[in-house]
Amino acid sequence: MEGEVQGHYEASSEKKPQISGIEDLAYGSLSGMMGKFVEYPFDTVKVRLQTSETQVFSGTLDCLKQTWKHEGFHGFYRGLTSPLIGAMAENAIAFYAYNRIQSAIHAFSPSPKQSPLTLNQLFVCGALSGAICAFVISPVELIKCKLQVENVQGYGSSGISKPKFTGPFSVLTHLLKTQGLRGLYKGILPTVARETVGVGFWFGTYELVCRQLLQVQGKAQSKSELGATSIVLAGGCAGIGYNITSYPIDVVKSFIQTDDVRDAAAKQRPGILSTIKTIYARGGVPAFYRGLGITLLRAFPANAAMFMTYEYLSRLSVALR
Structure with missing residues:
Protein backbone atom coordinates (compact mmCIF):
# COMPACT_ATOMS: atom_id res chain seq x y z
CA MET A 1 0.00 0.00 0.00
CA GLU A 2 2.17 2.73 -1.33
CA GLY A 3 1.83 6.45 -0.91
CA GLU A 4 0.05 6.45 2.46
CA VAL A 5 0.80 8.51 5.49
CA GLN A 6 1.66 8.55 9.04
CA GLY A 7 0.20 10.73 11.73
CA HIS A 8 -1.61 13.44 9.92
CA TYR A 9 -2.11 11.76 6.64
CA GLU A 10 0.72 12.99 4.41
CA ALA A 11 2.11 10.50 1.93
CA SER A 12 5.16 11.93 0.24
CA SER A 13 8.66 11.94 1.64
CA GLU A 14 8.58 15.73 1.73
CA LYS A 15 8.00 16.99 5.26
CA LYS A 16 4.55 18.59 5.50
CA PRO A 17 3.22 20.99 8.13
CA GLN A 18 1.21 19.19 10.77
CA ILE A 19 -1.44 20.51 13.08
CA SER A 20 -0.62 20.91 16.74
CA GLY A 21 -1.99 18.93 19.66
CA ILE A 22 -4.20 21.89 20.63
CA GLU A 23 -5.66 21.94 17.13
CA ASP A 24 -6.20 18.18 17.30
CA LEU A 25 -8.22 18.67 20.48
CA ALA A 26 -10.22 21.58 19.06
CA TYR A 27 -11.04 19.99 15.70
CA GLY A 28 -11.79 16.63 17.27
CA SER A 29 -14.16 18.34 19.69
CA LEU A 30 -16.05 20.13 16.91
CA SER A 31 -16.26 16.97 14.83
CA GLY A 32 -17.72 15.12 17.81
CA MET A 33 -20.37 17.81 18.24
CA MET A 34 -21.40 17.59 14.58
CA GLY A 35 -21.62 13.83 14.67
CA LYS A 36 -23.66 13.74 17.86
CA PHE A 37 -26.36 16.06 16.53
CA VAL A 38 -26.77 13.79 13.53
CA GLU A 39 -26.77 10.48 15.38
CA TYR A 40 -28.54 11.16 18.67
CA PRO A 41 -32.17 10.42 17.68
CA PHE A 42 -31.00 7.10 16.24
CA ASP A 43 -29.00 6.40 19.39
CA THR A 44 -32.07 6.94 21.57
CA VAL A 45 -34.00 4.34 19.59
CA LYS A 46 -31.01 1.97 19.68
CA VAL A 47 -30.67 2.10 23.48
CA ARG A 48 -34.40 1.64 23.99
CA LEU A 49 -34.44 -1.39 21.72
CA GLN A 50 -31.34 -2.83 23.41
CA THR A 51 -32.75 -2.59 26.92
CA SER A 52 -36.52 -3.07 26.58
CA GLU A 53 -38.52 -6.26 26.61
CA THR A 54 -39.71 -7.41 23.18
CA GLN A 55 -43.34 -6.76 24.15
CA VAL A 56 -42.61 -3.06 24.63
CA PHE A 57 -41.41 -2.50 21.06
CA SER A 58 -41.97 -4.88 18.16
CA GLY A 59 -39.08 -3.33 16.27
CA THR A 60 -37.40 -0.12 15.12
CA LEU A 61 -40.46 1.42 13.44
CA ASP A 62 -42.63 0.68 16.47
CA CYS A 63 -40.07 2.32 18.76
CA LEU A 64 -40.03 5.39 16.52
CA LYS A 65 -43.84 5.59 16.51
CA GLN A 66 -44.23 5.13 20.26
CA THR A 67 -41.49 7.61 21.12
CA TRP A 68 -43.14 10.21 18.88
CA LYS A 69 -46.59 9.41 20.27
CA HIS A 70 -45.61 9.63 23.94
CA GLU A 71 -42.85 12.24 23.91
CA GLY A 72 -42.83 13.98 20.55
CA PHE A 73 -39.69 15.36 18.87
CA HIS A 74 -38.10 16.14 22.23
CA GLY A 75 -38.18 12.45 23.16
CA PHE A 76 -35.55 11.63 20.55
CA TYR A 77 -33.17 14.17 22.07
CA ARG A 78 -33.84 13.36 25.73
CA GLY A 79 -30.59 13.49 27.66
CA LEU A 80 -28.62 15.12 24.82
CA THR A 81 -26.59 17.57 26.94
CA SER A 82 -24.43 14.98 28.65
CA PRO A 83 -23.52 12.93 25.54
CA LEU A 84 -22.97 16.09 23.49
CA ILE A 85 -20.30 17.20 25.94
CA GLY A 86 -19.04 13.63 26.10
CA ALA A 87 -18.83 13.31 22.30
CA MET A 88 -16.82 16.52 22.10
CA ALA A 89 -14.44 15.29 24.80
CA GLU A 90 -14.25 11.76 23.37
CA ASN A 91 -13.43 12.83 19.83
CA ALA A 92 -10.94 15.43 21.01
CA ILE A 93 -9.09 12.80 23.03
CA ALA A 94 -9.47 10.13 20.32
CA PHE A 95 -7.85 12.20 17.58
CA TYR A 96 -5.24 13.64 19.91
CA ALA A 97 -4.26 10.23 21.34
CA TYR A 98 -4.40 8.54 17.92
CA ASN A 99 -1.97 10.98 16.35
CA ARG A 100 0.32 11.19 19.39
CA ILE A 101 0.54 7.39 19.63
CA GLN A 102 1.49 7.27 15.96
CA SER A 103 4.25 9.79 16.63
CA ALA A 104 5.49 7.64 19.52
CA ILE A 105 5.60 4.52 17.32
CA HIS A 106 7.59 6.44 14.71
CA ALA A 107 9.98 7.70 17.38
CA PHE A 108 10.82 4.16 18.52
CA SER A 109 10.65 2.52 15.11
CA PRO A 110 13.83 1.71 13.14
CA SER A 111 11.97 2.58 9.93
CA PRO A 112 12.40 6.03 8.32
CA LYS A 113 10.28 8.68 10.02
CA GLN A 114 8.27 9.38 6.87
CA SER A 115 7.45 5.71 6.27
CA PRO A 116 3.72 4.98 6.57
CA LEU A 117 2.57 2.85 9.47
CA THR A 118 1.01 -0.49 8.62
CA LEU A 119 -2.73 -1.02 9.03
CA ASN A 120 -2.02 -3.29 12.00
CA GLN A 121 -0.05 -0.50 13.68
CA LEU A 122 -2.82 2.00 12.95
CA PHE A 123 -5.37 -0.41 14.44
CA VAL A 124 -3.28 -0.60 17.62
CA CYS A 125 -3.08 3.21 17.72
CA GLY A 126 -6.86 3.39 17.44
CA ALA A 127 -7.42 0.67 20.04
CA LEU A 128 -5.18 2.40 22.58
CA SER A 129 -6.86 5.76 21.98
CA GLY A 130 -10.24 4.05 22.44
CA ALA A 131 -9.20 2.55 25.78
CA ILE A 132 -8.20 6.02 26.97
CA CYS A 133 -11.49 7.53 25.76
CA ALA A 134 -13.52 4.92 27.63
CA PHE A 135 -12.68 6.46 31.00
CA VAL A 136 -13.95 9.83 29.78
CA ILE A 137 -17.19 8.69 28.19
CA SER A 138 -18.30 5.97 30.63
CA PRO A 139 -19.97 8.37 33.12
CA VAL A 140 -21.47 10.33 30.23
CA GLU A 141 -23.00 7.23 28.65
CA LEU A 142 -24.29 6.05 32.00
CA ILE A 143 -26.25 9.29 32.43
CA LYS A 144 -27.39 9.25 28.80
CA CYS A 145 -28.70 5.68 28.90
CA LYS A 146 -30.64 6.22 32.12
CA LEU A 147 -32.40 9.24 30.64
CA GLN A 148 -33.09 7.51 27.33
CA VAL A 149 -34.63 4.43 28.94
CA GLU A 150 -36.46 5.86 31.96
CA ASN A 151 -39.59 7.04 30.13
CA VAL A 152 -40.04 3.72 28.33
CA GLN A 153 -41.14 2.01 31.53
CA GLY A 154 -44.55 3.70 31.27
CA TYR A 155 -45.23 2.87 27.62
CA GLY A 156 -48.30 0.74 27.11
CA SER A 157 -50.01 2.03 30.27
CA SER A 158 -52.62 4.78 30.47
CA GLY A 159 -49.81 7.31 30.29
CA ILE A 160 -46.12 7.61 30.98
CA SER A 161 -45.27 8.24 34.59
CA LYS A 162 -43.49 11.36 35.72
CA PRO A 163 -39.75 10.88 35.14
CA LYS A 164 -37.59 10.46 38.22
CA PHE A 165 -34.81 12.47 36.60
CA THR A 166 -35.27 15.95 35.17
CA GLY A 167 -32.01 15.98 33.23
CA PRO A 168 -28.31 15.04 33.26
CA PHE A 169 -27.55 17.03 36.40
CA SER A 170 -30.40 15.29 38.21
CA VAL A 171 -28.93 11.87 37.33
CA LEU A 172 -25.44 13.01 38.30
CA THR A 173 -26.44 14.27 41.74
CA HIS A 174 -28.50 11.14 42.41
CA LEU A 175 -25.59 8.85 41.54
CA LEU A 176 -23.09 10.81 43.61
CA LYS A 177 -25.46 10.90 46.57
CA THR A 178 -26.40 7.22 46.51
CA GLN A 179 -23.26 5.55 45.11
CA GLY A 180 -20.45 8.08 45.17
CA LEU A 181 -17.86 8.43 42.41
CA ARG A 182 -17.82 4.68 41.91
CA GLY A 183 -21.41 4.85 40.73
CA LEU A 184 -20.39 7.00 37.77
CA TYR A 185 -18.27 4.18 36.40
CA LYS A 186 -20.86 1.45 36.39
CA GLY A 187 -20.29 -0.58 33.23
CA ILE A 188 -16.70 0.63 32.79
CA LEU A 189 -15.30 -2.80 31.82
CA PRO A 190 -17.63 -3.36 28.85
CA THR A 191 -17.14 0.29 27.90
CA VAL A 192 -13.35 -0.18 27.77
CA ALA A 193 -13.79 -3.40 25.77
CA ARG A 194 -16.19 -1.74 23.34
CA GLU A 195 -14.01 1.31 22.78
CA THR A 196 -10.79 -0.69 22.42
CA VAL A 197 -12.30 -2.90 19.73
CA GLY A 198 -14.57 -0.30 18.17
CA VAL A 199 -12.16 2.62 17.90
CA GLY A 200 -9.44 0.32 16.62
CA PHE A 201 -11.72 -0.67 13.75
CA TRP A 202 -12.99 2.94 13.44
CA PHE A 203 -9.61 4.40 12.60
CA GLY A 204 -8.43 1.21 10.91
CA THR A 205 -11.38 1.13 8.51
CA TYR A 206 -11.00 4.83 7.76
CA GLU A 207 -7.32 4.42 6.92
CA LEU A 208 -7.98 1.29 4.84
CA VAL A 209 -10.70 2.93 2.73
CA CYS A 210 -8.59 6.05 2.22
CA ARG A 211 -5.66 3.93 1.04
CA GLN A 212 -7.86 2.04 -1.38
CA LEU A 213 -9.31 5.28 -2.75
CA LEU A 214 -5.80 6.71 -3.22
CA GLN A 215 -4.84 3.62 -5.22
CA VAL A 216 -8.00 3.78 -7.34
CA GLN A 217 -7.69 7.49 -8.06
CA GLY A 218 -4.00 7.25 -8.86
CA LYS A 219 -3.37 10.99 -9.16
CA ALA A 220 -4.02 11.77 -5.51
CA GLN A 221 -0.84 11.43 -3.44
CA SER A 222 -2.14 12.03 0.07
CA LYS A 223 -5.35 12.17 2.07
CA SER A 224 -5.26 15.94 1.91
CA GLU A 225 -5.97 15.60 -1.82
CA LEU A 226 -9.00 13.33 -1.43
CA GLY A 227 -12.27 15.09 -2.19
CA ALA A 228 -15.35 15.43 -0.02
CA THR A 229 -17.02 12.37 -1.54
CA SER A 230 -14.03 10.20 -0.66
CA ILE A 231 -13.91 11.51 2.91
CA VAL A 232 -17.65 10.92 3.31
CA LEU A 233 -17.27 7.36 2.05
CA ALA A 234 -14.27 6.59 4.25
CA GLY A 235 -15.85 8.21 7.33
CA GLY A 236 -19.17 6.45 6.80
CA SER A 246 -18.44 -3.61 18.95
CA TYR A 247 -22.24 -3.83 18.98
CA PRO A 248 -22.71 -6.97 21.15
CA ILE A 249 -20.42 -5.43 23.78
CA ASP A 250 -22.44 -2.22 23.61
CA VAL A 251 -25.65 -4.16 24.29
CA VAL A 252 -24.14 -5.65 27.45
CA LYS A 253 -22.87 -2.21 28.51
CA SER A 254 -26.27 -0.53 28.01
CA PHE A 255 -28.06 -3.35 29.82
CA ILE A 256 -25.79 -3.05 32.86
CA GLN A 257 -26.01 0.74 32.98
CA THR A 258 -29.83 0.77 32.95
CA ASP A 259 -30.66 -2.19 35.20
CA ASP A 260 -31.76 0.01 38.11
CA VAL A 261 -34.04 2.03 35.84
CA ARG A 262 -35.64 -1.04 34.31
CA ASP A 263 -36.02 -2.91 37.61
CA ALA A 264 -35.70 -0.63 40.62
CA ALA A 265 -36.91 -3.34 43.01
CA ALA A 266 -34.16 -5.84 42.22
CA LYS A 267 -31.99 -6.55 45.26
CA GLN A 268 -28.93 -7.72 43.34
CA ARG A 269 -27.44 -5.99 40.32
CA PRO A 270 -26.17 -8.26 37.52
CA GLY A 271 -22.53 -8.64 36.56
CA ILE A 272 -21.16 -9.09 33.07
CA LEU A 273 -21.62 -12.87 32.85
CA SER A 274 -25.12 -12.84 34.31
CA THR A 275 -26.05 -9.99 31.95
CA ILE A 276 -24.81 -11.98 28.95
CA LYS A 277 -26.92 -14.95 30.09
CA THR A 278 -29.99 -12.75 30.58
CA ILE A 279 -29.67 -11.18 27.14
CA TYR A 280 -29.13 -14.58 25.53
CA ALA A 281 -32.23 -15.93 27.27
CA ARG A 282 -34.26 -13.15 25.68
CA GLY A 283 -33.61 -14.31 22.14
CA GLY A 284 -30.33 -16.08 21.65
CA VAL A 285 -27.54 -14.52 19.58
CA PRO A 286 -29.95 -12.13 17.73
CA ALA A 287 -30.67 -10.46 21.07
CA PHE A 288 -27.12 -9.09 21.06
CA TYR A 289 -27.84 -7.36 17.75
CA ARG A 290 -31.25 -5.91 18.55
CA GLY A 291 -31.29 -2.31 17.33
CA LEU A 292 -28.28 -2.83 15.03
CA GLY A 293 -30.24 -1.80 11.94
CA ILE A 294 -30.97 1.73 13.09
CA THR A 295 -27.47 1.97 14.53
CA LEU A 296 -25.91 1.29 11.14
CA LEU A 297 -28.40 3.68 9.56
CA ARG A 298 -27.16 6.50 11.75
CA ALA A 299 -23.51 5.41 11.72
CA PHE A 300 -22.77 6.32 8.11
CA PRO A 301 -23.93 9.97 8.07
CA ALA A 302 -22.82 10.71 11.63
CA ASN A 303 -19.28 9.44 11.15
CA ALA A 304 -19.03 10.95 7.69
CA ALA A 305 -19.87 14.31 9.30
CA MET A 306 -17.25 13.79 11.99
CA PHE A 307 -14.38 12.95 9.65
CA MET A 308 -15.41 15.67 7.18
CA THR A 309 -15.34 18.26 9.95
CA TYR A 310 -11.97 17.11 11.27
CA GLU A 311 -10.31 16.74 7.87
CA TYR A 312 -11.40 20.08 6.45
CA LEU A 313 -10.64 22.03 9.61
CA SER A 314 -7.16 20.45 9.58
CA ARG A 315 -6.66 21.34 5.93
CA LEU A 316 -7.81 24.91 6.53
CA SER A 317 -5.43 25.24 9.46
CA VAL A 318 -2.48 24.09 7.33
CA ALA A 319 -3.51 26.28 4.39
CA LEU A 320 -3.63 29.42 6.54
CA ARG A 321 -0.04 29.00 7.72
Whole structure:
Protein backbone atom coordinates (compact mmCIF):
# COMPACT_ATOMS: atom_id res chain seq x y z
CA MET A 1 0.00 0.00 0.00
CA GLU A 2 2.17 2.73 -1.33
CA GLY A 3 1.83 6.45 -0.91
CA GLU A 4 0.05 6.45 2.46
CA VAL A 5 0.80 8.51 5.49
CA GLN A 6 1.66 8.55 9.04
CA GLY A 7 0.20 10.73 11.73
CA HIS A 8 -1.61 13.44 9.92
CA TYR A 9 -2.11 11.76 6.64
CA GLU A 10 0.72 12.99 4.41
CA ALA A 11 2.11 10.50 1.93
CA SER A 12 5.16 11.93 0.24
CA SER A 13 8.66 11.94 1.64
CA GLU A 14 8.58 15.73 1.73
CA LYS A 15 8.00 16.99 5.26
CA LYS A 16 4.55 18.59 5.50
CA PRO A 17 3.22 20.99 8.13
CA GLN A 18 1.21 19.19 10.77
CA ILE A 19 -1.44 20.51 13.08
CA SER A 20 -0.62 20.91 16.74
CA GLY A 21 -1.99 18.93 19.66
CA ILE A 22 -4.20 21.89 20.63
CA GLU A 23 -5.66 21.94 17.13
CA ASP A 24 -6.20 18.18 17.30
CA LEU A 25 -8.22 18.67 20.48
CA ALA A 26 -10.22 21.58 19.06
CA TYR A 27 -11.04 19.99 15.70
CA GLY A 28 -11.79 16.63 17.27
CA SER A 29 -14.16 18.34 19.69
CA LEU A 30 -16.05 20.13 16.91
CA SER A 31 -16.26 16.97 14.83
CA GLY A 32 -17.72 15.12 17.81
CA MET A 33 -20.37 17.81 18.24
CA MET A 34 -21.40 17.59 14.58
CA GLY A 35 -21.62 13.83 14.67
CA LYS A 36 -23.66 13.74 17.86
CA PHE A 37 -26.36 16.06 16.53
CA VAL A 38 -26.77 13.79 13.53
CA GLU A 39 -26.77 10.48 15.38
CA TYR A 40 -28.54 11.16 18.67
CA PRO A 41 -32.17 10.42 17.68
CA PHE A 42 -31.00 7.10 16.24
CA ASP A 43 -29.00 6.40 19.39
CA THR A 44 -32.07 6.94 21.57
CA VAL A 45 -34.00 4.34 19.59
CA LYS A 46 -31.01 1.97 19.68
CA VAL A 47 -30.67 2.10 23.48
CA ARG A 48 -34.40 1.64 23.99
CA LEU A 49 -34.44 -1.39 21.72
CA GLN A 50 -31.34 -2.83 23.41
CA THR A 51 -32.75 -2.59 26.92
CA SER A 52 -36.52 -3.07 26.58
CA GLU A 53 -38.52 -6.26 26.61
CA THR A 54 -39.71 -7.41 23.18
CA GLN A 55 -43.34 -6.76 24.15
CA VAL A 56 -42.61 -3.06 24.63
CA PHE A 57 -41.41 -2.50 21.06
CA SER A 58 -41.97 -4.88 18.16
CA GLY A 59 -39.08 -3.33 16.27
CA THR A 60 -37.40 -0.12 15.12
CA LEU A 61 -40.46 1.42 13.44
CA ASP A 62 -42.63 0.68 16.47
CA CYS A 63 -40.07 2.32 18.76
CA LEU A 64 -40.03 5.39 16.52
CA LYS A 65 -43.84 5.59 16.51
CA GLN A 66 -44.23 5.13 20.26
CA THR A 67 -41.49 7.61 21.12
CA TRP A 68 -43.14 10.21 18.88
CA LYS A 69 -46.59 9.41 20.27
CA HIS A 70 -45.61 9.63 23.94
CA GLU A 71 -42.85 12.24 23.91
CA GLY A 72 -42.83 13.98 20.55
CA PHE A 73 -39.69 15.36 18.87
CA HIS A 74 -38.10 16.14 22.23
CA GLY A 75 -38.18 12.45 23.16
CA PHE A 76 -35.55 11.63 20.55
CA TYR A 77 -33.17 14.17 22.07
CA ARG A 78 -33.84 13.36 25.73
CA GLY A 79 -30.59 13.49 27.66
CA LEU A 80 -28.62 15.12 24.82
CA THR A 81 -26.59 17.57 26.94
CA SER A 82 -24.43 14.98 28.65
CA PRO A 83 -23.52 12.93 25.54
CA LEU A 84 -22.97 16.09 23.49
CA ILE A 85 -20.30 17.20 25.94
CA GLY A 86 -19.04 13.63 26.10
CA ALA A 87 -18.83 13.31 22.30
CA MET A 88 -16.82 16.52 22.10
CA ALA A 89 -14.44 15.29 24.80
CA GLU A 90 -14.25 11.76 23.37
CA ASN A 91 -13.43 12.83 19.83
CA ALA A 92 -10.94 15.43 21.01
CA ILE A 93 -9.09 12.80 23.03
CA ALA A 94 -9.47 10.13 20.32
CA PHE A 95 -7.85 12.20 17.58
CA TYR A 96 -5.24 13.64 19.91
CA ALA A 97 -4.26 10.23 21.34
CA TYR A 98 -4.40 8.54 17.92
CA ASN A 99 -1.97 10.98 16.35
CA ARG A 100 0.32 11.19 19.39
CA ILE A 101 0.54 7.39 19.63
CA GLN A 102 1.49 7.27 15.96
CA SER A 103 4.25 9.79 16.63
CA ALA A 104 5.49 7.64 19.52
CA ILE A 105 5.60 4.52 17.32
CA HIS A 106 7.59 6.44 14.71
CA ALA A 107 9.98 7.70 17.38
CA PHE A 108 10.82 4.16 18.52
CA SER A 109 10.65 2.52 15.11
CA PRO A 110 13.83 1.71 13.14
CA SER A 111 11.97 2.58 9.93
CA PRO A 112 12.40 6.03 8.32
CA LYS A 113 10.28 8.68 10.02
CA GLN A 114 8.27 9.38 6.87
CA SER A 115 7.45 5.71 6.27
CA PRO A 116 3.72 4.98 6.57
CA LEU A 117 2.57 2.85 9.47
CA THR A 118 1.01 -0.49 8.62
CA LEU A 119 -2.73 -1.02 9.03
CA ASN A 120 -2.02 -3.29 12.00
CA GLN A 121 -0.05 -0.50 13.68
CA LEU A 122 -2.82 2.00 12.95
CA PHE A 123 -5.37 -0.41 14.44
CA VAL A 124 -3.28 -0.60 17.62
CA CYS A 125 -3.08 3.21 17.72
CA GLY A 126 -6.86 3.39 17.44
CA ALA A 127 -7.42 0.67 20.04
CA LEU A 128 -5.18 2.40 22.58
CA SER A 129 -6.86 5.76 21.98
CA GLY A 130 -10.24 4.05 22.44
CA ALA A 131 -9.20 2.55 25.78
CA ILE A 132 -8.20 6.02 26.97
CA CYS A 133 -11.49 7.53 25.76
CA ALA A 134 -13.52 4.92 27.63
CA PHE A 135 -12.68 6.46 31.00
CA VAL A 136 -13.95 9.83 29.78
CA ILE A 137 -17.19 8.69 28.19
CA SER A 138 -18.30 5.97 30.63
CA PRO A 139 -19.97 8.37 33.12
CA VAL A 140 -21.47 10.33 30.23
CA GLU A 141 -23.00 7.23 28.65
CA LEU A 142 -24.29 6.05 32.00
CA ILE A 143 -26.25 9.29 32.43
CA LYS A 144 -27.39 9.25 28.80
CA CYS A 145 -28.70 5.68 28.90
CA LYS A 146 -30.64 6.22 32.12
CA LEU A 147 -32.40 9.24 30.64
CA GLN A 148 -33.09 7.51 27.33
CA VAL A 149 -34.63 4.43 28.94
CA GLU A 150 -36.46 5.86 31.96
CA ASN A 151 -39.59 7.04 30.13
CA VAL A 152 -40.04 3.72 28.33
CA GLN A 153 -41.14 2.01 31.53
CA GLY A 154 -44.55 3.70 31.27
CA TYR A 155 -45.23 2.87 27.62
CA GLY A 156 -48.30 0.74 27.11
CA SER A 157 -50.01 2.03 30.27
CA SER A 158 -52.62 4.78 30.47
CA GLY A 159 -49.81 7.31 30.29
CA ILE A 160 -46.12 7.61 30.98
CA SER A 161 -45.27 8.24 34.59
CA LYS A 162 -43.49 11.36 35.72
CA PRO A 163 -39.75 10.88 35.14
CA LYS A 164 -37.59 10.46 38.22
CA PHE A 165 -34.81 12.47 36.60
CA THR A 166 -35.27 15.95 35.17
CA GLY A 167 -32.01 15.98 33.23
CA PRO A 168 -28.31 15.04 33.26
CA PHE A 169 -27.55 17.03 36.40
CA SER A 170 -30.40 15.29 38.21
CA VAL A 171 -28.93 11.87 37.33
CA LEU A 172 -25.44 13.01 38.30
CA THR A 173 -26.44 14.27 41.74
CA HIS A 174 -28.50 11.14 42.41
CA LEU A 175 -25.59 8.85 41.54
CA LEU A 176 -23.09 10.81 43.61
CA LYS A 177 -25.46 10.90 46.57
CA THR A 178 -26.40 7.22 46.51
CA GLN A 179 -23.26 5.55 45.11
CA GLY A 180 -20.45 8.08 45.17
CA LEU A 181 -17.86 8.43 42.41
CA ARG A 182 -17.82 4.68 41.91
CA GLY A 183 -21.41 4.85 40.73
CA LEU A 184 -20.39 7.00 37.77
CA TYR A 185 -18.27 4.18 36.40
CA LYS A 186 -20.86 1.45 36.39
CA GLY A 187 -20.29 -0.58 33.23
CA ILE A 188 -16.70 0.63 32.79
CA LEU A 189 -15.30 -2.80 31.82
CA PRO A 190 -17.63 -3.36 28.85
CA THR A 191 -17.14 0.29 27.90
CA VAL A 192 -13.35 -0.18 27.77
CA ALA A 193 -13.79 -3.40 25.77
CA ARG A 194 -16.19 -1.74 23.34
CA GLU A 195 -14.01 1.31 22.78
CA THR A 196 -10.79 -0.69 22.42
CA VAL A 197 -12.30 -2.90 19.73
CA GLY A 198 -14.57 -0.30 18.17
CA VAL A 199 -12.16 2.62 17.90
CA GLY A 200 -9.44 0.32 16.62
CA PHE A 201 -11.72 -0.67 13.75
CA TRP A 202 -12.99 2.94 13.44
CA PHE A 203 -9.61 4.40 12.60
CA GLY A 204 -8.43 1.21 10.91
CA THR A 205 -11.38 1.13 8.51
CA TYR A 206 -11.00 4.83 7.76
CA GLU A 207 -7.32 4.42 6.92
CA LEU A 208 -7.98 1.29 4.84
CA VAL A 209 -10.70 2.93 2.73
CA CYS A 210 -8.59 6.05 2.22
CA ARG A 211 -5.66 3.93 1.04
CA GLN A 212 -7.86 2.04 -1.38
CA LEU A 213 -9.31 5.28 -2.75
CA LEU A 214 -5.80 6.71 -3.22
CA GLN A 215 -4.84 3.62 -5.22
CA VAL A 216 -8.00 3.78 -7.34
CA GLN A 217 -7.69 7.49 -8.06
CA GLY A 218 -4.00 7.25 -8.86
CA LYS A 219 -3.37 10.99 -9.16
CA ALA A 220 -4.02 11.77 -5.51
CA GLN A 221 -0.84 11.43 -3.44
CA SER A 222 -2.14 12.03 0.07
CA LYS A 223 -5.35 12.17 2.07
CA SER A 224 -5.26 15.94 1.91
CA GLU A 225 -5.97 15.60 -1.82
CA LEU A 226 -9.00 13.33 -1.43
CA GLY A 227 -12.27 15.09 -2.19
CA ALA A 228 -15.35 15.43 -0.02
CA THR A 229 -17.02 12.37 -1.54
CA SER A 230 -14.03 10.20 -0.66
CA ILE A 231 -13.91 11.51 2.91
CA VAL A 232 -17.65 10.92 3.31
CA LEU A 233 -17.27 7.36 2.05
CA ALA A 234 -14.27 6.59 4.25
CA GLY A 235 -15.85 8.21 7.33
CA GLY A 236 -19.17 6.45 6.80
CA CYS A 237 -17.43 3.09 6.40
CA ALA A 238 -15.46 3.79 9.60
CA GLY A 239 -18.74 4.19 11.48
CA ILE A 240 -20.04 0.91 10.05
CA GLY A 241 -16.81 -0.83 11.05
CA TYR A 242 -16.99 0.50 14.59
CA ASN A 243 -20.57 -0.59 15.19
CA ILE A 244 -20.50 -4.03 13.56
CA THR A 245 -17.46 -5.09 15.57
CA SER A 246 -18.44 -3.61 18.95
CA TYR A 247 -22.24 -3.83 18.98
CA PRO A 248 -22.71 -6.97 21.15
CA ILE A 249 -20.42 -5.43 23.78
CA ASP A 250 -22.44 -2.22 23.61
CA VAL A 251 -25.65 -4.16 24.29
CA VAL A 252 -24.14 -5.65 27.45
CA LYS A 253 -22.87 -2.21 28.51
CA SER A 254 -26.27 -0.53 28.01
CA PHE A 255 -28.06 -3.35 29.82
CA ILE A 256 -25.79 -3.05 32.86
CA GLN A 257 -26.01 0.74 32.98
CA THR A 258 -29.83 0.77 32.95
CA ASP A 259 -30.66 -2.19 35.20
CA ASP A 260 -31.76 0.01 38.11
CA VAL A 261 -34.04 2.03 35.84
CA ARG A 262 -35.64 -1.04 34.31
CA ASP A 263 -36.02 -2.91 37.61
CA ALA A 264 -35.70 -0.63 40.62
CA ALA A 265 -36.91 -3.34 43.01
CA ALA A 266 -34.16 -5.84 42.22
CA LYS A 267 -31.99 -6.55 45.26
CA GLN A 268 -28.93 -7.72 43.34
CA ARG A 269 -27.44 -5.99 40.32
CA PRO A 270 -26.17 -8.26 37.52
CA GLY A 271 -22.53 -8.64 36.56
CA ILE A 272 -21.16 -9.09 33.07
CA LEU A 273 -21.62 -12.87 32.85
CA SER A 274 -25.12 -12.84 34.31
CA THR A 275 -26.05 -9.99 31.95
CA ILE A 276 -24.81 -11.98 28.95
CA LYS A 277 -26.92 -14.95 30.09
CA THR A 278 -29.99 -12.75 30.58
CA ILE A 279 -29.67 -11.18 27.14
CA TYR A 280 -29.13 -14.58 25.53
CA ALA A 281 -32.23 -15.93 27.27
CA ARG A 282 -34.26 -13.15 25.68
CA GLY A 283 -33.61 -14.31 22.14
CA GLY A 284 -30.33 -16.08 21.65
CA VAL A 285 -27.54 -14.52 19.58
CA PRO A 286 -29.95 -12.13 17.73
CA ALA A 287 -30.67 -10.46 21.07
CA PHE A 288 -27.12 -9.09 21.06
CA TYR A 289 -27.84 -7.36 17.75
CA ARG A 290 -31.25 -5.91 18.55
CA GLY A 291 -31.29 -2.31 17.33
CA LEU A 292 -28.28 -2.83 15.03
CA GLY A 293 -30.24 -1.80 11.94
CA ILE A 294 -30.97 1.73 13.09
CA THR A 295 -27.47 1.97 14.53
CA LEU A 296 -25.91 1.29 11.14
CA LEU A 297 -28.40 3.68 9.56
CA ARG A 298 -27.16 6.50 11.75
CA ALA A 299 -23.51 5.41 11.72
CA PHE A 300 -22.77 6.32 8.11
CA PRO A 301 -23.93 9.97 8.07
CA ALA A 302 -22.82 10.71 11.63
CA ASN A 303 -19.28 9.44 11.15
CA ALA A 304 -19.03 10.95 7.69
CA ALA A 305 -19.87 14.31 9.30
CA MET A 306 -17.25 13.79 11.99
CA PHE A 307 -14.38 12.95 9.65
CA MET A 308 -15.41 15.67 7.18
CA THR A 309 -15.34 18.26 9.95
CA TYR A 310 -11.97 17.11 11.27
CA GLU A 311 -10.31 16.74 7.87
CA TYR A 312 -11.40 20.08 6.45
CA LEU A 313 -10.64 22.03 9.61
CA SER A 314 -7.16 20.45 9.58
CA ARG A 315 -6.66 21.34 5.93
CA LEU A 316 -7.81 24.91 6.53
CA SER A 317 -5.43 25.24 9.46
CA VAL A 318 -2.48 24.09 7.33
CA ALA A 319 -3.51 26.28 4.39
CA LEU A 320 -3.63 29.42 6.54
CA ARG A 321 -0.04 29.00 7.72
